[in-house]
Amino acid sequence: MQVSFDFTDKIVVITGGATGIGRATAVEFAKAGAAVVVGDIDDRAAETVQIITEAGGTAEFVRTDVTDDASVQNLVDVAVEKHGTIDIAFNNAGVLPPTAPLHEQTVEDWHRTMGVDATGVFLAMRHQIPVMLKAGGGSIVNTASVAGVTADPGMTPYVAAKHAVVGMSKGAALDYATEGIRINVLAPGLIRTPMTERWLDDPEIAPRVLADSPIGRAAEPEEVAATVLYLSSDMAGAVTGSVYRVDGGRTAH
Numbered sequence: 001m002q003v004s005f006d007f008t009d010k011i012v013v014i015t016g017g018a019t020g021i022g023r024a025t026a027v028e029f030a031k032a033g034a035a036v037v038v039g040d041i042d043d044r045a046a047e048t049v050q051i052i053t054e055a056g057g058t059a060e061f062v063r064t065d066v067t068d069d070a071s072v073q074n075l076v077d078v079a080v081e082k083h084g085t086i087d088i089a090f091n092n093a094g095v096l097p098p099t100a101p102l103h104e105q106t107v108e109d110w111h112r113t114m115g116v117d118a119t120g121v122f123l124a125m126r127h128q129i130p131v132m133l134k135a136g137g138g139s140i141v142n143t144a145s146v147a148g149v150t151a152d153p154g155m156t157p158y159v160a161a162k163h164a165v166v167g168m169s170k171g172a173a174l175d176y177a178t179e180g181i182r183i184n185v186l187a188p189g190l191i192r193t194p195m196t197e198r199w200l201d202d203p204e205i206a207p208r209v210l211a212d213s214p215i216g217r218a219a220e221p222e223e224v225a226a227t228v229l230y231l232s233s234d235m236a237g238a239v240t241g242s243v244y245r246v247d248g249g250r251t252a253h
């Protein structure tokens with residue numbers, strides 16, 4: 001079944017849209033008629049904008065560090081100044097710490113991971129929600145991970161940060177459930193993006209990570225994007241506070 005979404009006149013803010021899942025989602029929203037504002041620390045977000053505008057869509061890049069409250073405020077301000085409001089937010093920026101057991105993780109890597117993956121989502125919602133309250137509603141999708149609902153060895157800071165994203169999404173969903181703001185959270189498993197390509201392209205590591213994948217392959221960023229569009233659409237109705245596993249369940253850990 002082919003479902004097509006119509007986001008004409010909708011304003012979408014996406015963090016972490018320079019590459020991977022964020023870029024694919026920005027492109028899919030734009031194809032469906034939305035104006036997309038991409039916040040990222042990486043200048044490759046300009047390429048995302050170029051892909052969209054060359055295809056006739058509307059997008060802009062606002063250089064944003066999601067760990068910095070003023071920078072996130074600026075992203076939201078620019079979107080509102082330019083388009084009047086924000087209907088949909090996809091808070092997706094993330095980083096992975098080096099793979100190591102907890103006692104070998106540095107304090108810097110702990111703070112970097114918590115800063116981008118957890119605090120970044122909190123700051124984004126903190127600034128987006130007042131705009132949505134003023135507009136009478138909206139939809140927020142946050143990117144956690146399968147590591148937000150179970151654990152993987154060697155990445156405790158990431159597991160902690162992503163559990164925080166699941167927790168803050170559920171909490172915020174309850175805060176605004178009667179205000180017309182739906183807040184859901186993605187728990188992707190293995191998706192082929194710049195974050196995971198080094199595993200998938202390594203003949204020794206790839207079989208191990210793929211053995212853990214319920215669908216027997218890495219999912220594509222566009223498959224995650226389709227879930228974000230669904231959750232951001234009227235079709236999702238009263239769906240809020242839900243955790244979506246994108247490539248199937250996994251119970252091994």
Ligand SMILES: NC(=O)c1ccc[n+]([C@@H]2O[C@H](COP(=O)([O-])OP(=O)(O)OC[C@H]3O[C@@H](n4cnc5c(N)ncnc54)[C@H](O)[C@@H]3O)[C@@H](O)[C@H]2O)c1
Nearest residue numbers: 016018019020021041042065066093094145190191193195
């Ligand atoms: N790829 C996977 O298998 C997978 C699985 C589960 C969850 N995720 C999550 O999906 C999200 C997207 O990751 P991806 O796989 O597309 O990888 P990616 O590296 O392509 O995308 C991450 C994006 O976040 C941006 N970013 C990093 N730090 C930032 C900061 N301080 N401010 C603003 N932007 C910043 C990066 O520049 C990049 O554009 C992340 O939250 C990641 O943890 C990915």
